[in-house]
Amino acid sequence: MNTIKIDLNRRFGSINRDLFGGFAEHLGRCIYGGIYEPGSQLADQDGFRTDVLEVLRRLKMPVMRYPGGNFVSGYRWMDGVGPIEARPTRPELAWETIEPNHFGTNEFVQFCRKIDTEPYLVVNCGDGDMREARDWVEYCNGAQNTALANLRRKHGFDAPHNIKYWGIGNEVDGEWQIGYKTPEEYARAYKEFAKVMRWVDPSIKLLASAISNWRAEFVERIQLLLDHAPDLIDYLAIHWYVGNRENDFANYMATSECLEERISVAESLISAMKLQRKIQRQIAIAVDEWNVWYRARGETLEERNNLEEVYNLEDALVVAMHFNAFIRHAQTVKMANIAQIVNVIAPIFTSPNGLFLQTIFHPFEVYSQTCGNVALDIFWEGETFSGGDYSGLRTLDVASTLDETKKSLSVFVVNRSEKDGLETTITLDSGQFAGPLQAHVINGPDIKAENSFDHPDTVSVYKTDLRVERKSFVYTFEPHSVTVLVCAVE
Numbered sequence: 203m204n205t206i207k208i209d210l211n212r213r214f215g216s217i218n219r220d221l222f223g224g225f226a227e228h229l230g231r232c233i234y235g236g237i238y239e240p241g242s243q244l245a246d247q248d249g250f251r252t253d254v255l256e257v258l259r260r261l262k263m264p265v266m267r268y269p270g271g272n273f274v275s276g277y278r279w280m281d282g283v284g285p286i287e288a289r290p291t292r293p294e295l296a297w298e299t300i301e302p303n304h305f306g307t308n309e310f311v312q313f314c315r316k317i318d319t320e321p322y323l324v325v326n327c328g329d330g331d332m333r334e335a336r337d338w339v340e341y342c343n344g345a346q347n348t349a350l351a352n353l354r355r356k357h358g359f360d361a362p363h364n365i366k367y368w369g370i371g372n373e374v375d376g377e378w379q380i381g382y383k384t385p386e387e388y389a390r391a392y393k394e395f396a397k398v399m400r401w402v403d404p405s406i407k408l409l410a411s412a413i414s415n416w417r418a419e420f421v422e423r424i425q426l427l428l429d430h431a432p433d434l435i436d437y438l439a440i441h442w443y444v445g446n447r448e449n450d451f452a453n454y455m456a457t458s459e460c461l462e463e464r465i466s467v468a469e470s471l472i473s474a475m476k477l478q479r480k481i482q483r484q485i486a487i488a489v490d491e492w493n494v495w496y497r498a499r500g501e502t503l504e505e506r507n508n509l510e511e512v513y514n515l516e517d518a519l520v521v522a523m524h525f526n527a528f529i530r531h532a533q534t535v536k537m538a539n540i541a542q543i544v545n546v547i548a549p550i551f552t553s554p555n556g557l558f559l560q561t562i563f564h565p566f567e568v569y570s571q572t573c574g575n576v577a578l579d580i581f582w583e584g585e586t587f588s589g590g591d592y593s594g595l596r597t598l599d600v601a602s603t604l605d606e607t608k609k610s611l612s613v614f615v616v617n618r619s620e621k622d623g624l625e626t627t628i629t630l631d632s633g634q635f636a637g638p639l640q641a642h643v644i645n646g647p648d649i650k651a652e653n654s655f656d657h658p659d660t661v662s663v664y665k666t667d668l669r670v671e672r673k674s675f676v677y678t679f680e681p682h683s684v685t686v687l688v689c690a691v692e
């Protein structure tokens with residue numbers, strides 16, 4: 203028998219909804235043919251795909267990172283503003299394509315406003331310089347009578363965009379990046395970029411590119427960043443991608459340990475540096491690229507970098523495990539951005555005539571719609587499994603939140619057993635259940651089940667309402683499923 207015990211008073215801290223952020227890069231069909239397709243019968247008057255906007259709204263993404271990714275390390279933002287016919291077409295070195303620059307800063311901000319998300323821009327700290335970075339801040343946020351604020355006005359945007367989040371560089375710790383930087387080089391560059399960007403707009407929040415290359419010298423990198431710029435870093439950004447490379451389900455389900463380890467490592471490094479340098483302010487973690495990604499490489503030369511991953515049910519379980527980990531670390535992880543949103547390693551897949559929702563769309567939507575504002579520290583025990591280098595892992599991966607306004611409890615459970623339904627007693631140690639319980643279950647016929655244009659609902663969500671006792675009830679979690687239980691509490 204499995205047990206989950208919840209005490210509504212045992213709280214980790216508040217949840218920042220930015221955990222449900224997204225990321226759009228100029229890569230493959232994410233922008234062109236994904237969110238933006240002027241001339242399509244599905245596009246609105248501004249060229250945005252209305253079907254894509256509609257499903258993106260369901261994900262309730264509070265923040266959207268743009269324009270890269272590796273792309274940004276060779277990007278000139280000036281190429282992407284002003285009359286479209288005057289914008290230059292350039293070779294794009296990160297993904298070996300041609301960039302027409304028909305979509306740029308103002309189109310991105312328009313897109314964000316349409317889906318009610320906060321834009322988060324990353325500046326080029328690869329082959330770009332700090333002059334270009336601070337000019338971009340002035341162009342976007344300038345409210346005075348200055349050349350670049352006036353240029354924005356001339357381009358049709360009178361009011362400042364007030365972009366709040368600014369990242370400085372992308373994956374600068376990887377040799378694959380245009381303008382790779384050693385820890386020392388980046389720490390120095392970061393400080394100078396951040397300084398002038400803040401001088402242009404003191405209200406902006408800044409994200410440092412901290413760890414993406416987990417095989418490199420990440421301890422030194424974080425140490426140097428916090429040595430050089432303790433007052434200029436609001437978030438340390440980390441990235442990771444996972445996948446079932448060995449086609450071993452148990453091993454793949456043990457990915458939870460890798461997530462825990464990486465978040466804990468970043469937390470510990472920040473704590474150590476805060477202690478050593480007597481830093482009082484909060485320095486949060488932003489996992490500003492994460493997802494399952496390992497299979498997708500296009501078959502033709504032209505498509506080799508399109509990264510059109512097709513997801514299956516086991517990938518959806520792993521995406522749900524990510525959210526569980528973010529909720530369990532809600533005190534420190536204050537932003538997370540799934541990479542990416544459309545077509546490119548994404549929950550939404552389009553063709554010129556429509557779209558289908560990938561398996562991973564469903565956990566994202568249910569978590570985003572049911573997650574409360576407080577993370578609860580819960581107790582759970584029960585059956586275990588072994589996977590990879592780990593044994594004794596709890597088969598149920600569990601997290602829980604409370605919505606203080608709605609007085610509603612959410613319990614997020616991934617059943618990592620391929621074969622067994624797991625009967626579980628769920629008990630409230632304080633408070634009581636006060637209404638019918640709604641179960642949202644994401645499942646499909648088997649762990650390899652995928653969605654497609656022909657079979658869009660092979661993996662989907664179903665909802666049931668259940669009557670429960672006031673203190674405790676028994677629920678059986680289906681094999682290979684994600685279940686979110688939502689119930690009013692008092």
Ligand code: AHR
Pocket residue numbers: 227270271272273372373491541542
């Ligand atoms: O999201 C795809 C790529 O993955 C991004 O461009 C890069 O930052 C990461 O390596």
